[in-house]
Amino acid sequence: MESEQLHRSYLDLTTPHVADACMRLDIAVRCAPPGTVPLWSGTHLVGRARPARHFGSVDVFLEAIDRAEPGEVLVVDNAGRQDEACVGDLVTLEASRAALSGILIWGLHRDTAELRTIRLPVFSLGALPVGPQRLDPRDPAALESAMSGPHRVTAADFVLGDDDGVLFIPLDRADEVAQVATTIRDTERAQAARMHLGNTLRNQASLAEYIAAREATPQTTFRQHLRSIGGEIEE
Incomplete structure (x- = not known):
């Protein structure tokens, strides 16, 4: 599914709708760790995954952005570290200027005020003012896959995020998942409407x-x- 079609298909679908659809289709439900939340409420993020594993330097993010197509989501693997923030305002602004849909971090961010001004959707485990104070050896496959909690994410996946959390779904199942999720959404809305009328x-x-x-x-x-x-x- 192309980026524009992906955005159209999932524009009005929530992560609960899509999680239920995955269960119905026997697709493994893969979620970012609990506590992975957007910087502001009402955020909706969808796009093909563009993975990048962090080893202490932002160059890996710049390379990932350089390879990315518009509409993709930068999926940052910082192993859930709580002792450093790995994404700040400059990387976020670069991603925004490259027309990415957003950034998902298994780890922490900083420059919160600037990120809210840039307004690119960013999901993370929280904020910390200090950046990396290390530089570890970089894995040659750092741009091929990223972990988010126990789940491995690649360009064969797309990302869907909102106030309830983040899901990773196989890109080649995007169309059928959207169709089933739409049916679930419409049924639930109809039920809610009938409840408001007293049923x-x-x-x-x-x-x-x-x-x-x-x-x-x-x-x-x-x-x-x-x-x-x-x-x-x-x-």
């Missing part, structure tokens, strides 16, 4: 029927029941 979720979910079915067949699950009636609340 309870218990009634929409035919809860009494489910309880009766479960008593008759204990292995019956609520998810199976919801699928049978076309409802959504969990996947």
Whole structure:
């Protein structure tokens, strides 16, 4: 899926919609570590992953940006370190000027005020004023893959982030994931609209029927029941 189509397809999809769609499609749900949050609320980030592993110098980020296509997301692997910030205002401004969609950091950022002014979506584990005080040997594959918690991310993935967190999804499954997530989103919105009109979720979910079915067949699950009636609340 091309960058522009990716942005159109996921513009109005949240990470919960997409996580549920991945579960339904038996795609492994890969999330950035809990606590990976945007610098401001209401952020929505989507784009193909452009990985870069940090070893103490920003040159790896500049090389990654130089290789990147517009709309991609710089995925920074700093091994979740809490003793240094690895991305600041200049790298963020460079990424913005190169038309990247945003930056995801497994680690910390700094220059928070400047980053908010630049307004490029940045997700990280938090802020710290001090930058790297080390320079480790660089892996030759530093631009080929990045880790985010336990998950390996490559250019074969795309990134979706919002206030609930960040997901990594195989790029070659983007279209079908978007289709299923759209169905889930529309069903949930319709259910919410009916609730505002007085039709309870218990009634929409035919809860009494489910309880009766479960008593008759204990292995019956609520998810199976919801699928049978076309409802959504969990996947």
